[in-house]
Structure formats: structure tokens, C-alpha cells
Amino acid sequence: MVVLCTVLAAPLVVVLWSLVDPAGDVWRQMWETRLPGMIRDTLTLVAAVLTGTLVLGTGLAWLVTAYDFPLRRVVGWVLVAPLAMPGYVLGMVWLNTLSDPLGARGVRSIWVCAAVLTFTLYPYVYLFARAAFREQSGHAVAAARSLGCSPARAFWRVTLPTARPSLAAGAALVAMEVLTDIGTVRMFNVSTIADGVIRVWFDNGDRDAATEIAVLLVGAAVLLITAERLLRGRARYASTTGSLPTPPQRLSPLGSAGALLAAATVITVAIALPVRRLVLWAQEAERNDQTATVAGDLGYHLGNTLRIAGAATATCIVAGIALTMVVRRRGRPGRVLGRLCTIGYAVPGPVVAIGTVVLLTTLERHGLLPGGMLTVGTFAALIYALTVRFVAAGYQGTDSSMAKIPPQVVASARTLGARPWRVATRVELPLARAGVLAAAALIAVDTVKELPITLLLRPFGRDTLSVWVWQATSQSLWSQAALPSLAILAVGMVPVAVLLYALERGAEVVS
């Protein structure tokens, strides 16, 4: 347990450690030059995307839970699809589409960037909000109605406040993704802190300075989590046992048309138009015979993406299950420890990447790594960093679905003579499988899109689809980025489908 925790928390400790010995001159120089602008851009972007995703995600979730219209179920599923769309791909498409009306300079604005991120990240809020609306007691709304609230007023005064903890969780995930993003912001010339870390690391080659800026990101993440906890506050769900949710209200033909139009617009902006554009570009690349990079062809990149995403997902799930098992048998101190070693979810990708690099190089310099196994630049080191970043999803997915198993069930298994291991493998895990599956799907879709960690730590000759897109877009070679973008989208759709399946089977979304 302690070993697992140490291993998972180490890269972050390393980053924080750099605070102990701050390089004063670096800080001073940063403050005088780029840092204030970076902080301002980061805050503006986070605020804008949070507003956008909350409005869009909550609104759409309300539409598909409170109202009934033709194709409602299908619409409910399709609206999750943008989860597979990386921000840097959507950004690339809209950058081009809008550069005619807005001009080459006008399009590179923080607001267009925020809009692009909103359309790729709203599914997080949507999923949380939908789950919250679905499980809410219809009786509370009925009571509000009988106390004089119109349906709309009941939504604002009861449904929305009751869903607040879930909305906060979804919003926290969105904010974390915005803090972590490096591909999209670079495209729109928005210099956020994460972008600064990458620039200083690559362009200036100043690793110490990059590490120090990374601390700012940790600070922002901690602030975010605190804000989320505060938002949850003392107010919690009242007991809602045995009550049914309000049956959805059937919309008039006109209303149905409006609902479908709204959903279709979102899907057009987030998926349909981009795919059409990407296909056109891919055909252009095909004609120009640019369907491969110096490293290899589509199959080569695809293979690397699948290997890395597969291995990272598997490791995260195994580590997550192991953590859950140990924590659940240790009671309260275990729970605290569990939180500590899954703090990685609150830490942006670039920080994890830098922490891992610093940690591993330091260890290697002192000859503490057996046989160069985890040397920076190896497959194992990359998977290690991805696990640190995403293990929390595995842990919380398993833990939350196991928490729903009635204690009597476990007690029955124990009294029937099953040892803890047997209880875990024969009773707890099978009962929690929908939750584990949902967690695995979320991790998979995230690792397929993932950029900063993969970019910094990928082994030589292991370029992934996302790295290909990054390299092509950073040189504005749009048509060459189209093919890998389509591939990422196609690969990402598989875990999204799995996620939907798991959610239908009773899994919960967790953060």
C-alpha cells in the first residue's frame, strides 16, 4: 500500500520540492515578463470555458431528461460523442473555417479558443448533469410545484441547486482539462501557464524554470479542488429512497423540432462539420502523397497509440482496483491515503510529465533504477507517467461502484466461508464491473487524446497519432494533420461507445 502510494505520488512531490529551493532570478524575470499575462489568459480561458460548458452541458442534459421527443434516446447518446474529439483537432478545423470571416488575426482569439474547448469538453458536464437529473427525486419537483413553482421555476430553485455537487464535479474536470491543454491554446496563440511550461521546456531548454512554473499549475489545481469542495458545502441530497424521477414531459411537434435542432446544431459544430472538413483535407493529403511522416505511416502511429492507450488503461485499472481493495479493508486512514495517492487527477499533464522526468533522471543519476528499466524515453516510463495522471479515474470508478454494494452482500459471502480475495474476485468486482468498465473507457479516451505527457516522454520511434497531429499543426500543415485526426476520432469512439454501454448498465460517472 505504502509502496504503491509512494510510487504514484513521487513525481508530484518532486515538482513541489523545487519550491524548497526556488531559483529567485528565474521567478523575478518571469514576473516581469510573461507570467502576469499567462495567469490572466489562463483565468480568462478557464472562466469562459466553464461558463460555456455549464450552460451547454446542463441545458442539453435537462433537455434529454425532462422532455420527451422523437429520437430522445439516440440524441442522449450522440451528445456524448464529442468526448472523442480532441480540442486541438476541433480547433484546427474551426481555425481554418473561421479565418475567412474573422481574418487570420481575428480568429486567433481567446474567445474562439474558449468556444472550441467548450464544444469538446461540455460532455463532462453533460454526463454529470444527466446522471444528477435522472436520480433526483421527482417528488421534490412535485413538492415545489405544489408550493407554487412553475416547471421552469422549479428547475431553477430545486433541480439545479440539488444537482450542484454533480455540476461542480463536472466543472472541476473541465477546468482541469483547460489547465492541462497545450494543443488548442497554442493554435490560438493563447499563452496559458501550461503553454508556458512547454515553451520554456522546449524553446528555452530551461528545465528548472519550467518546473517552477509547473508549481503554479499545481496551485491552480489545488485552488480548484478547494472551490469544488466549498461548492458542495454542507448541503447534500436528502434521502430519495423509493421515489421515481419525474416522467419526461412530451414536447409538442414544434418543441420536438426545436429540441432536435438544438442537438443537431451542437453535433454539427462539434463533430459533423469537422469530420467533413477533415475528410476533404485527408483526400488532399492523399493526392499529394502525404499520408505518412518520416517516422512511419498511419498503421505505425495507430499501433503506437493503441499500445500506449491500452497499456496505460490496463495499468490504471489494475492499480485502481488494487488501491480500492486495500483502502476498503483499511477503513479511514486507508481512505485518506487513497485520496493522497490519487491526487494525480488534480495535477495537469505537463506537471506530471516534468515530475516524472525529473524524478527518473535523478534516480538514474544516483544509480537507483534497476537495469535502466524506467529510464526516461522508455515505454515503461511513459506508461508510469500516464498511470500517475489517470489512476484516480480507475480508483474512483471502482470505489464508487463498490460503495454501492450493500454491506450485507459482502457479509453473506464472508459467512459462507469466502476469504477476502475470493470475496473480491467473485462478489465485489463482478458487481462493480459496470463502474470499472466506465472508468476504463474514460481513461482510454483520455489517453488516446493525451498530448503533453506523451509528447514529453514518448520513447524514440514511438510517435502516436496525437504527436503526429501536434507536429503537423505546429507547422500549420493542416491537410497532413487530417488523417491522424480522423484516426484519433475513430479510435476514441470505441471507448465512448463502451462508456455509454456501461452507463446504461448502471455505472456512475465519477470524478
Next chain:
Amino acid sequence: MTAVVNEAAHELTALHRGRDADAIAAPMLRVEGVVRRFAGRPVVDGVSLDIDAGEQVVLVGPSGCGKSTLLRTIAGLDRADEGRIVLDGRDVSAIPAERRRVGLVFQDHALFGHLRVADNIAFGLKDLSRRERSARVAELLDLVQLSKLARRYPHELSGGEQQRVALARALAPRPAVVLLDEPFASLDERLRDELRGDVTAVLRDEHATALFVTHDRTEALAVGDRLAVMRDGRLIQVDRPQVVFDHPADRFTADFMATTSFLPAEDGGVYAARPHQLAVERGGADRVISRTYLGGGQQYLVRRSDGTEVVAGVAPDGPLESGDPCTIRTVATLHHLPPERGS
């Protein structure tokens, strides 16, 4: 014998009706021929019911008999396919829930988890000034004896306390009628008995007109001024609890209200016998099948010579064992039920 019993029953009913006739005001709630269909099947099938101001009526019936749907229809959460709902002289059939002046109390309390107790109670008081509102909240907190918990959140309360908050919240805007849907079902038995008395008292203090829904027959007998028995979407009998208990309208109601044995009558109908009205005597053509100890006494399941089974609660010859030969004798005037269609 039957004639005498029926006459008595009618007399009691007439006495009760007399009260209605004397009342000058129209009923506070009038349900008129309400029909509600789901997928073509009537769940509420032509229900009519009048409730007077200040009266407490219990709607009782087995699960799935349509009582909750009827309640939702009255509250305006569901629309009737046919019929009318008249509240305080006003036809509210087409009026949405929020403008009907109906209070609702649910089994799961349905408190607003994000609001403190006082704010939950104040929720429906939006038309009052700030001072009037806090006065009304204080009054209700006092009424349900929760003044000390006003600043708490719902999840920090016990089940019984939550239930009282839900009641106070529903009563606060002085609704025309309070509807209570299985209000005590989520509480444990002892608390339920205690709270039942409290709630009835609070409703009386507020002069509230109330309609309870329950599937618990003991509760139904204990709570209301009148009892309405519902089955398959129809009201079978509406009367004072004692009348319904002693003179049920049909075999279903008789059996639903308490354990009932049916003895054949000369006219093809039956006599409904409760265990305390049947004695089991030693020797004869009948046979004891089993004996159950019920704390207060014994109950015997007896197979009669004609093959029917009855439950008897009186044993003048001392305890009998299963297998003993015996005879069933009636020790009270039995309630007669005429032949039923289709039975």
C-alpha cells in the same frame, strides 16, 4: 338477523350523512367522475369523492389500485382524462399544480437538500412580506416542535424529523387541501405510531383538509374521519372507519380490512366472520389444521366438513391441537353480504 345488522349500518351511515347535509359550505375538495388511463387501461376508473373543510379522509387500497395516481391527479401533477376536480368551489381541472393550492407530503419526504429546515418551510411563502414569512415559519416550527432545528440541513435530521418538516412545509402556504402519500411508510413501526398521532393533531390545529393515501389497513383505521376503500381504480366504500370495518361493502373490503372467514348464507351470499366472532368447540366433523399464538390469544385455522377453511379466535373448551376434531359456532351477529356478480 341480517336485516337487523344492515339496518344498524344504514342508521350509522345516515347519522354521518346528516352532518354533511347540515354543513352549509360546499365540500372543500370534490372529485367528480375522474378517469385516468395509461396505455388505454384505466388506472383510475370513474372516482367521485367529496371531502369537507377540516375533514381528514384516508384512501386505502392494495398496491397498484390507482390511489397514488388519483392523488397526483388531484395535485395537478397528472391530468385526468375525464372528470373534474373542484377545490374550494373552483374548478381546477385545467389549472397547473403550482396554482392549485394543494399541499403534498411524500413517503420519502422530498425535502430540498440544499435548503435549511426553515428555508424548506418558507419555500412556498413567496407572496408574504419578510416579517410575515418568518412569523409563519416560526409558527409552524413550533407546531411541529422543531424550533431548535431550524438552521439544520435535511440530511442532518432523523426520519421522523424530516417527516415533520415535510408536513410543515406543505401546510405553510395554508393549502386548500393537504395530500399525504404514504407519509409514514418509510419510518419504523414505533415511530410511525407516535408520529401518526402528532400529524393528525397538527392537521387539526391548522384546520387543514387532508387526504391520506396508505396501503396499511391499521393506519387507515387509526387516522381519518372517513375511509375510502379503493380497488382496481374504483372506490368500493366510503364511510367512517368503524362502519367500513364492521360492515364492509363486499368480500374484498371485508378481507382487506381484517382476517375474515366467509360462511355461506341462505340467499347465495355469505356471512363475513372475524376470528373473534367464531368459536371452536371440541368434537365434531370439523378439524383443526393449525394453531397460532398471537400474544393476546390463540387463533385456529379450521377445515370445515364442507371443505372450506375458517379462522376462529375463541376456544371455550380450552386449547386444541392440530388434528383435533371440532365444531365451529358463531358467537356474534355476523355481517351479511349479498351474492356478488361473477363470484
